[in-house]
Structure formats: C-alpha cells, structure tokens
Amino acid sequence: MGKKLLVIGEVRDGALRNVSFEAVAAARKINEDGEVVAALFGEGNLEQLGNEMIYYGADRAVVVQHENLKNYTSEGYAQAAMAVIEDENPEGIIMGHTAQGKDLTPKIASRLESGLISDATDIEVDGDDVVFTRPIYSGKAFEKKVVTEGLLFATIRPNNIAPLDRDDTRSGEVAVKDVEIKDLRTVIKDIIRKTTEGVDLSEAKVIVAGGRGVKSADGFKPLEELAEVLGGAVGASRGACDAGYCDYSLQIGQTGKVVTPDLYIACGISGAIQHLAGMSNSKVIVAINKDPEANIFNVADYGIVGDLFEVVPKLTEEIKKL
Ligand code: FAD
Numbered sequence: 001m002g003k004k005l006l007v008i009g010e011v012r013d014g015a016l017r018n019v020s021f022e023a024v025a026a027a028r029k030i031n032e033d034g035e036v037v038a039a040l041f042g043e044g045n046l047e048q049l050g051n052e053m054i055y056y057g058a059d060r061a062v063v064v065q066h067e068n069l070k071n072y073t074s075e076g077y078a079q080a081a082m083a084v085i086e087d088e089n090p091e092g093i094i095m096g097h098t099a100q101g102k103d104l105t106p107k108i109a110s111r112l113e114s115g116l117i118s119d120a121t122d123i124e125v126d127g128d129d130v131v132f133t134r135p136i137y138s139g140k141a142f143e144k145k146v147v148t149e150g151l152l153f154a155t156i157r158p159n160n161i162a163p164l165d166r167d168d169t170r171s172g173e174v175a176v177k178d179v180e181i182k183d184l185r186t187v188i189k190d191i192i193r194k195t196t197e198g199v200d201l202s203e204a205k206v207i208v209a210g211g212r213g214v215k216s217a218d219g220f221k222p223l224e225e226l227a228e229v230l231g232g233a234v235g236a237s238r239g240a241c242d243a244g245y246c247d248y249s250l251q252i253g254q255t256g257k258v259v260t261p262d263l264y265i266a267c268g269i270s271g272a273i274q275h276l277a278g279m280s281n282s283k284v285i286v287a288i289n290k291d292p293e294a295n296i297f298n299v300a301d302y303g304i305v306g307d308l309f310e311v312v313p314k315l316t317e318e319i320k321k322l
Pocket residue numbers: 210211212213214236237238239240251252253254255256257267268269270271272273274275278288289290291294306307308309
C-alpha cells in the first residue's frame with residue numbers, strides 16, 4: 001500500500017523485547033511495499049538495537065538516546081516519540097500492547113488528536129482497508145475495526161503476530177536523533193523487580209499457572225519444576241494471589257496480566273470468567289483439575305481430571321525423558 005509506518009520498539013535492560021519484532025511484522029503486514037521506520041528510546045548506545053529492528057524487517061531506524069530516557073516515564077518517552085513523529089510524519093504508528101505501550105500510546109494519540117486501536121490481535125489487509133481484530137467483553141467476542149480517516153495507530157497484543165525471520169543481511173540507516181528530554185515531572189530513581197528470575201510472564205511461550213487448588217506457597221514448587229523443564233514461566237489465578245500463595249505480579253486475568261502463550265497449563269484453577277479474560281486466547285490450553293465440572297474444561301483443548309499433586313510431577317518426569 002506504500003505507506004510510511006513508524007514502529008515504536010521497547011528496550012528493557014539493554015535488550016529489545018520480542019514484541020518490538022512482532023510490531024515490525026504487524027507493520028509489514030499492513031505495508032508490504034511501503035516504508036517501516038523503527039523508533040527506539042533509551043539511554044546509552046541503541047544503534048546496534050536499531051540494526052536488530054532492521055534485521056527483523058524495518059527499513060531504517062531512528063534512535064533517541066538520553067540519560068533521562070534510562071527508565072520509562074510517560075513524559076520523557078512522549079517527548080522523544082513526538083520529536084520523531086514530527087520529523088517522520090508517518091501515516092501509521094504501531095507499538096506493543098504492553099504496560100509501556102498502554103501508557104505511552106494514548107498520550108501520543110491525544111497530542112496528535114488521533115484515534116487509537118488498542119490491543120489488536122490480528123491485522124488483515126482487505127483492498128484499501130486495514131482491518132484490525134481486537135477482543136471485547138473480556139475476550140468473549142472479537143470486533144473488527146477499520147480506520148476510516150487519520151493515522152493508522154494501533155497497539156498489538158504480544159504473542160499474536162509472529163515476528164519475521166531474522167535476516168542479518170538486511171541493511172538500512174540507523175540515525176541518532178538529538179532530542180532534549182527536559183522538564184520531567186517524574187524521575188525514576190530505581191526499579192526493584194519482584195520477579196527477577198526466569199522467563200517474563202507476558203512474553204512466555206509456555207505458562208504453568210496455579211490456582212487456589214495448589215493450597216500453599218509450597219504447592220507452587222511442582223509447577224515451578226514443570227515450568228522449568230518446559231522453559232516457561234509460572235503464573236497464577238487471583239484466587240492463589242489472594243490466598244497469599246504467590247505474588248500479585250503473577251496474576252493472570254481481567255485485573256492481572258493478559259497472556260497468549262503457545263501452551264497454558266492451568267493447575268487447580270476453576271476457570272472463573274475473570275481468569276479466562278487473561279488467558280483464553282492461549283494457543284493450546286491444558287487444564288488439570290480434580291472437579292470434572294470445572295469451567296476451565298470448557299476452554300481447554302486437553303483436560304486431565306485428577307489431583308495436580310499427582311499429575312504435575314508425572315508430567316515433569318515424562319517431559320524430562322524427551
Ligand atoms: P477457585 O475458584 O477456588 O478454584 C480452585 C480449583 O482448584 C477448583 O476448581 C478445584 O476443583 C481445584 N482443585 C482443588 N484442589 C485440587 C487438586 N489437588 N488438584 C486439582 N485441582 C484442584 N481472578 C483471576 O484469576 N484473575 C483476575 O484477574 C481476576 N480479576 C477479578 C476481578 C473482579 C472484579 C472480580 C470480582 C474477580 C476477579 N477474579 C480474578 C477472581 C475470580 O472471580 C475467581 O475468584 C478466581 O479466579 C478463582 O481462583 P481459582 O480458580 O484459583 O480458585
């Protein structure tokens with residue numbers, strides 16, 4: 001369609017988050033023949049990360065490097081983003097629907113007086129229309145939206161649009177743009193993460209989640225072992241968090257994280273609608289529950305009726321043998 005699209009990537013701890021490459025793939029889907037420009041903001045040298053965005057399908061990159069962009073603040077990142085947008089004047093902007101994307105994109109949209117399609121799970125091109133699919137009513141239904149005028153501005157849900165294959169023979173310009181990031185009302189001094197180890201829940205390909213059925217903090221141990229052999233992350237229902245078995249940073253659902261892994265193993269989770277809102281779009285769902293009537297089995301691809309303390313260790317043993 002020959003448009004110019006800007007993709008805002010996400011840098012965390014000096015590395016690009018996978019959703020950045022998914023956003024490039026989304027832009028390419030819209031814009032096979034047009035130009036895809038990646039924008040990255042942060043502290044220190046981002047030029048190599050700009051090249052990574054090109055290897056994953058961007059045509060060129062613009063990086064804004066400033067000490068005030070070390071940690072994300074909506075004001076600082078909005079200043080950087082607006083400077084790049086004013087220079088580039090793109091016809092569309094794509095970013096991941098992450099905590100950062102959810103915070104930054106409405107701010108940009110309001111400054112540009114633009115609409116915004118948030119949390120798109122798929123994008124199709126139908127003639128001149130770009131059709132965005134997004135979940136509504138906590139994932140119980142999907143709507144399709146077309147932008148009829150103005151910017152094609154959207155956030156995409158992580159793990160829904162596959163990144164393109166990395167091709168390090170691709171090349172393009174990585175421009176460093178000087179922007180004065182100033183007058184910040186908020187300065188982040190330090191970030192203390194609760195979950196410092198293991199795979200990031202929102203980007204995990206495999207999640208083993210526990211509910212009130214795990215019965216205690218120790219009850220999560222077999223789930224952690226299974227997650228480890230599968231290279232996945234551990235998640236939880238609010239029931240488990242409320243009971244004090246695990247930290248709220250693990251909560252999946254309407255008021256927790258929304259995840260779409262390739263494999264979601266729900267252990268001792270009843271399948272309340274608020275939990276399903278956060279995981280029902282997972283590609284394959286396995287439920288382990290001792291109650292054959294549990295609602296989780298209505299969304300599961302595979303169900304195991306049994307005691308999780310017997311089933312989960314057996315699964316771990318069998319997977320170790322593979
Ligand atoms: P329960 O419903 O108590 O289910 C425990 C399950 O474990 C049962 O099905 C039982 O059969 C099974 N079980 C017990 N022992 C074993 C065993 N040994 N082996 C196998 N199975 C066993 N919930 C969320 O998860 N995420 C949210 O974001 C969320 N947001 C909410 C927002 C609002 C406004 C409200 C009102 C509620 C929200 N909830 C959320 C809470 C939700 O309604 C449920 O209360 C919660 O999901 C229940 O958690 P659970 O499935 O772990 O517990």
